[in-house]
Amino acid sequence: MEERAGARRRSRSPPMALLLLLLLSACSSAASGAPVLGEDYVRPPPAPRRCGVHRKALLSLFPWSKKKASSSASDPQQVHISLAGAKHMRVTFITDDNSVPSVVDYGTEAGTYTSTSQGESTSYSYLMYSSGKIHHVVIGPLNDNTVYYYQCGGHGPEFQFKTPPSQFPLSLAVVGDLGQTSWTTSTLNHIKQCEHDMLLLPGDLSYADYMQHLWDSFGTLVEPLASTRPWMVTEGNHEKENILFFKSGFQSYNARWKMPYEESGSTSNLYYSFEVAGVHAIMLGSYTDYDESSDQYAWLKADLAKIDRKRTPWVIILLHAPWYNSNWAHQGEGDSMMAAMEPLLYAAHVDIVIAGHVHAYERAKRVYKGGIDPCGAVHITIGDGGNREGLAHRYRNPKPTWSVFREASFGHGELKIVNATHAHWTWHRNDDEEPVRTDDAWINSLAGSGCIQDGSHEYRKILMSP
Known part of the structure; x- marks a missing residue:
């Protein structure tokens, strides 16, 4: 039976189908305006040698051919x-x-x-x-x-x-644009070393890009971590996989990574919210409608209005395309979403907004409407988990006043919510086999600040208005 199952699996990807899928992937990248290597992106430098071994830049192009030796068709x-x-x-x-x-x-x-x-x-x-x-x-x-x-x-x-705790402290691992490269493996190994209760991923998971077997290999790659702690994800542009007049978007993503959207009152797996240990987390969809007439906007407005800051003093948002980005890569791609939704986030006193998409790291001060604002959200871009497209090295200069720290390296973040008022954020750069903490900051919740006390009445009207 195992041989027949193997035959069935092999029959799913004839050579001609693979060529077609590769062609579709290339056409999709060009059509979506994805950056070309040598423009916004450059490949990461070769990994340093250790013990005489030089790591490969990428995993096998066909990793799905490597099944577990002990697996059968009935095994999970x-x-x-x-x-x-x-x-x-x-x-x-x-x-x-x-x-x-x-x-x-x-x-x-x-x-x-x-x-x-x-x-x-x-x-x-x-x-x-x-x-x-x-x-x-x-x-x-x-x-x-x-x-x-x-x-x-x-x-x-x-x-x-x-299971996660019901009260503070709460430790969150954060990684974006993960992919399936040797850098991905390093990132996952580093996350495994840190004590975390949950992992948050703001889009671009497998980088399958129409080659569906890469969803299978990605699932196998992350299973050792994703089977032991909850992974809460939202979609990125590489999850679209739509084919004009033939396939609607996000079919693979929605089938494989079902999130608790129904429990949060959402009608779409592309945006939802959840609560854990004093944190209200909202996962937004950068690639579904978000203007003021959209279902997502109406849902977000209602979800924010229901938040009880006494029960959940921390409010964090995850989305894919960053709103504050001083890298030349994907410059301005989040502007229209920010114009529509940032007033809602400001009215609800959101503490932290975490994005991916740009293959580099950046942390901003509290900002609103393009400038520093003590009552705005801290914005973090962390699209540097280990994708195959390389790093985005080119930053705009001079650095904006709101940008605190930026670096084009692969890595992951850790957010430890210590109590109702303080959280500790750290970013860990991949340095061969060891994670190196390069950036860290203490963040105070807006729940106990004068922002809510002084401006709550004025800004709650935005959330409560029809």
């Missing part, structure tokens, strides 16, 4: 978890065998499962590719800050995860 693959409402977790996994049930057995002791949850499944076809059976199972209610052991589909290995 690409396991990852995400929050699914208060005290619940969504477990996502894929099987080649369509007869595997969408169930997860779980408990607080290894090998002993005291609860079982049944979920739903989906699949999709994309040109010559057919996905496996994609299972989404919500489990719970779960205890906070507790290790759970679980098995997917009643078959295969045991996994484990730890």
Whole structure:
């Protein structure tokens, strides 16, 4: 049966289909205005030698050909978890065998499962590719800050995860534009070294770009981390994968990475919110309608108006295209979204806005309407997880007054919410095998500031108006 399953998987990507997918990927990049290597982007410098070994710049072009030696068609693959409402977790996994049930057995002791949850499944076809059976199972209610052991589909290995705490401190790992390169591997290894309760990713996950098997290889690559801590993601431009008159956008992303949008009152998987340990987090969609007449704008306005800063003193936003960016790459691409939505964020006293897209790191002061404002949000760009397109080295000079620190290197961020008033942000640059902390800052929540006390009445009117 395993041989037949392998044959089925191989038949999903005939050589002619691969050529077609590669051509579509190239055409999409050109049509979307993606920067060309040598213009806004340059490739990263060669990694330094260590112990006589020089790391490859990229992983294999065909990483999906390397399946786990012990896997069978019934074994769960690409396991990852995400929050699914208060005290619940969504477990996502894929099987080649369509007869595997969408169930997860779980408990607080290894090998002993005291609860079982049944979920739903989906699949999709994309040109010559057919996905496996994609299972989404919500489990719970779960205890906070507790290790759970679980098995997917009643078959295969045991996994484990730890639920986030219900109160401070809360540790968040942050990475954008991840991809599947050797730099990605370094970034993931560095994140594994840090104690974190959850990972946040503001778009551009797999860089599959129409080659659907790269979604499979990405799922396998991140499984060791994504199966142990919840990954909360939003879409980037590389998740679009739309083909004019033939395929609508985000089909693969929506099928594989289902987020708790329904639980937050959203009607789209491309934007949603969640709460955890005193933090209200909002994931926005840079590539779906966001003007004042859009569903996303109406949903955001309503979501912000419902926030209770006594229960969640911290409000953070994640989106893909940055609003404040002094790099020449993707300059101005977030301006129209900022013009529409920044007044809402300012009215709600959002603390931090984290973006990706630009393949470099930058941290700004609190800003609003293009200038420094003590009641604005701290903006951070962190689209440097390890993508295959290289780094964006060219910055605009002189540096804007709102820009505090900027550097074109691969790396990841860590946000530790210490208590209701203070959070510690650090950015860690990849330096061969070791992460190097290059930037850090203490951030004070606006919940306890004069911004809310002095301006709450005036700006709440913006949120409450029809």
